[in-house]
Amino acid sequence: MTGVISSEQAKWSEVHESKKLISPLSTYPVFIKAKSAIAEEKSKKGVFRIRHVLSEAKDPITVAAVDLLVIKKLFGEVKKCFMKRHDEHLIISVLFEEGTIMQADYTFGRPFHFELEWSGQERIITFNSDVNRAFSNENILFEACKSVKSDQHSGFTVHEVNQMVELMS
Amino acid sequence: MKIGMMSFAHMHAYSYADALKKQGIEISAIFDDDSSRAAQLEKDFGIQVDRTYETFFSNEIDAVIVCSENSRHLEMVQYAARNKKHILCEKPLALSLDDCRTMINVCKEHHVLLQTAFPVRFNSVICNLKEQIDHGDVGDIIAFRTTNRGQNPGGWFIDASKAGGGAVLDHTVHMVDIMRWFTGSEVKEVQAFVDTIYHEGEIDDTGLLMIEFENGVIASHDASWSRYPDYPTWGDVMIEVIGTKKTIRADAFGEHLSIFHKNKSQNLTYDFVGQDMDYGLISDFIESVQNLRSPSITGEDGMRAVEAALMAYESAKKNETVRK
Numbered sequence: 001m002t003g004v005i006s007s008e009q010a011k012w013s014e015v016h017e018s019k020k021l022i023s024p025l026s027t028y029p030v031f032i033k034a035k036s037a038i039a040e041e042k043s044k045k046g047v048f049r050i051r052h053v054l055s056e057a058k059d060p061i062t063v064a065a066v067d068l069l070v071i072k073k074l075f076g077e078v079k080k081c082f083m084k085r086h087d088e089h090l091i092i093s094v095l096f097e098e099g100t101i102m103q104a105d106y107t108f109g110r111p112f113h114f115e116l117e118w119s120g121q122e123r124i125i126t127f128n129s130d131v132n133r134a135f136s137n138e139n140i141l142f143e144a145c146k147s148v149k150s151d152q153h154s155g156f157t158v159h160e161v162n163q164m165v166e167l168m169s
Numbered sequence: 170m171k172i173g174m175m176s177f178a179h180m181h182a183y184s185y186a187d188a189l190k191k192q193g194i195e196i197s198a199i200f201d202d203d204s205s206r207a208a209q210l211e212k213d214f215g216i217q218v219d220r221t222y223e224t225f226f227s228n229e230i231d232a233v234i235v236c237s238e239n240s241r242h243l244e245m246v247q248y249a250a251r252n253k254k255h256i257l258c259e260k261p262l263a264l265s266l267d268d269c270r271t272m273i274n275v276c277k278e279h280h281v282l283l284q285t286a287f288p289v290r291f292n293s294v295i296c297n298l299k300e301q302i303d304h305g306d307v308g309d310i311i312a313f314r315t316t317n318r319g320q321n322p323g324g325w326f327i328d329a330s331k332a333g334g335g336a337v338l339d340h341t342v343h344m345v346d347i348m349r350w351f352t353g354s355e356v357k358e359v360q361a362f363v364d365t366i367y368h369e370g371e372i373d374d375t376g377l378l379m380i381e382f383e384n385g386v387i388a389s390h391d392a393s394w395s396r397y398p399d400y401p402t403w404g405d406v407m408i409e410v411i412g413t414k415k416t417i418r419a420d421a422f423g424e425h426l427s428i429f430h431k432n433k434s435q436n437l438t439y440d441f442v443g444q445d446m447d448y449g450l451i452s453d454f455i456e457s458v459q460n461l462r463s464p465s466i467t468g469e470d471g472m473r474a475v476e477a478a479l480m481a482y483e484s485a486k487k488n489e490t491v492r493k
Contacts, residue, residue: 045366047375049391051314051409053416080488082360084379084387089312089411091389093360093379101362103377103389105314107411119318119375119395121367 004155007066011058012165020155023066025052030116030127035074037125038118044075045099046120052106053113060090060108065164067104068094069156075100083168092168170455171197173230175245176237177206178325179259181286181447185234186214188451198228226252232282232458235259238331239338243268246283250275255282257454261342261478262471264333269472276468284454284464285471287346289406289421291449295347298410298419302351307412310352313388314411315344319404321394327372337363337376337481340392342474345380346466347408349473354384356477358492363485367395378481401427402439421446 004020015021025031038048048071057063064083072078075096082093088109094102118125156164172194174182178201189196199218201207207218219225226248232255235245242263249256256276262285263269276283289295301307317340325331326339345356363376375393382388396404406421424443430436457464476493484491 045364047366047377047391047393047395049377080362082379082490084360084381086311086385086387088413089387091312091379091387093362093377093389095362099364099366101364101375101377103379103391105312105389107312107416110416119393124395124397124400 007063008054008057010062012062015158017158020157021066021161022155023070025067026070034116034125041120041122043121046118048100048102049117050104051115053110054108055112057108060106061165064090064092064106065161065168066156069160069164078167081168170194171230173198173233175200175233175235177201177210178238179236181259182236184447185451188448192452197230198225200225222248230254238325239264239333240331243272246272247275250279250281253279253281255458257284257286259286261338261475266476269475273468282457282464283468285466286450287343287466288446288450289343289347290466292421292446293444294419294421307410307417308414310386310410310412312411313348314409316391316405316407317344318393318395320396320398321368321374327370329372335373336394337373337392338478341478341481344390345474345477346470348388352382352384352386354382357381357383358490359477359480359484360490361481361484376481399435401437
């Protein structure tokens with residue numbers, strides 16, 4: 001029963017405790033690159049925003065919770081979180097202990113799209129998968145993601161995800 | 170039509186004056202009691218600037234445009250209304266809901282129009298989006314994702330006693346107004362984080378808001394003065410409408426030319442080539458006054474937008490959801 005499941009594929013109530021969930025976000029080359037640029041900031045006080053549109057998600061809150069677990073590795077513990085949701089759309093606003101504030105907007109059941117923004121004290125970073133792409137006829141970001149392998153160590157346990165879902169709710 | 174300008178404290182005053190000129194409307198009088206600004210205005214416009222309300226209202230004028238510090242909107246609107254002048258007032262309308270109500274009531278009492286200056290409603294991209302929504306292209310609106318980020322304007326904008334609030338007040342009202350306009354629904358609740366990140370002062374320069382409207386539409390909004398002086402443009406006004414049929418993203422300043430400059434600290438600039446929305450705002454105000462019709466953007470609209478910004482401050486202060 002061990003192994004990893006993408007958070008997009010997981011229906012939370014059916015995830016076995018021995019499984020680990022991985023965030024697709026953690027495999028995006030743009031996120032990995034942005035993360036290293038943000039890490040160079042002297043202060044983490046800034047605004048981090050992501051826009052995540054996914055063609056499918058069995059349990060949207062799980063997707064957001066696992067993304068947040070990835071992001072908190074960069075910005076520290078979650079101090080406060082607000083969430084608003086609709087069947088097809090979910091928004092979370094987060095205040096991290098180091099002073100970063102974050103907003104993430106998710107839409108489900110639509111063609112893939114991803115945006116990332118960091119407005120920091122030393123740099124502004126932006127990425128938009130509709131704009132920053134190599135080909136007009138295919139989603140190269142999505143293709144590039146396939147080359148990055150996540151292993152079980154980068155995933156999160158049922159307990160960790162449960163705690164985050166509770167915090168968000 | 171004779172227009173009087175009341176204060177040039179707000180930088181939009183010059184743009185509005187330019188829009189009047191383009192429409193062949195005469196600026197008949199200017200009031201400004203800041204002596205250095207008044208001296209400059211006399212050079213720029215070639216007319217004597219009135220330093221007192223008494224001399225200003227002795228001029229023959231039909232309507233006024235108020236572009237003072239936010240804290241003086243109340244006082245100027247009251248003077249103008251009592252002198253029977255129609256009013257276009259810069260946003261935010263006032264610093265409190267009580268002040269907004271006083272302004273609305275004094276204008277009703279003296280039978281003059283009060284229009285709030287929300288030029289984004291006249292941006293061609295935003296107007297096009299409104300048409301698509303009204304036509305049913307996006308289906309039912311589920312959510313909005315909006316931004317209004319800019320550079321720190323400095324001066325009185327970062328003096329809380331004159332501005333009443335920082336980036337959250339300055340840059341929330343536009344997009345709340347647009348979302349109200351698109352949905353026909355009022356803000357029901359707000360959750361917000363507000364902070365001072367990008368400058369040394371005490372006034373807020375950033376805020377992330379989550380909004381729920383009475384009709385169930387949810388929204389995220391990023392309001393800030395987070396853009397550095399050497400950023401390619403002053404800032405942005407962006408809205409994404411997520412509907413049951415599709416999502417449409419509209420960037421009010423998306424139509425621009427990218428220019429790379431050699432040997433300049435600001436080596437990339439985005440030069441806007443779209444339509445002048447201030448021209449549309451002024452044109453609409455003039456038409457309202459000429460036809461004595463209800464303004465397309467009322468004092469009530471201005472008040473509702475201020476209300477949402479004040480709810481954001483309260484939410485951030487209490488660290489909880491604020492409901493109307």
